[in-house]
Amino acid sequence: MKHSRFALLGVLLGLALGANATELKVGDKAPAFNLESTHGGTYQLGEKPVVLAWFPKAYTRGCTIECKSLAENGHLIEAFDVDYFMVSCDAIEDNKGFAAENNAKFPLLSDPTKETATAYGVLNERGVPSRHNYYIAADGTILAIDRIVNPATAAEDIAARLAELDIPKVAKEAAEADTDT
DSSP states (O other), rough: HHHHHHHHHHHHHHHHHHHHHHHOOTSSSSSOEEEEEEEEEEEEEOOOOEEEEEESSSHHHHHHHHHHHHHHHHHHHHTTTTEEEEEEEEOOHHHHHHHTTTTTTTTTEEEEOHHHHHHHHOOOTTTBOOOOOEEOOOOOOOOEEEOOOOOGGGHHHHHHHHTTTTTBOOOOOHHHHHHHH
């Protein structure tokens, strides 16, 4: 009897993990989505490259460190012609408060249904997204995936990866105009 319980547990665990068995890889088309943004409205893949920085849960230690890195050093990412977002399965109200608490000027996206997290294969055994970064070209192709993310150097690491991927920088005149407004 004891053996059959472990076998059943193994089968159930395998089924749960099997949902993520078809892991996305570089060169795949990124799954489409339409997620609510802390800046109002919704966001979907658009006409420029995108960085999706998945994070487990608002107000937790590692996620706060990551959000502060992106808030304090976001200018490094903004030097590139990309849109970047932190994304979680938290409710939009939680992400709005979390963004405000950490002075995040960039949008956070909410996936409370977990449909997008499932499509990206980031949900872990605790039912929250693992900390992964997806770099997506303007045509929707996945350019790179970081499955190991250091929250403390998140902004610096994203900027370095964007440079490695030869993502164009923002025209200097446009960047200066943004800082003047």
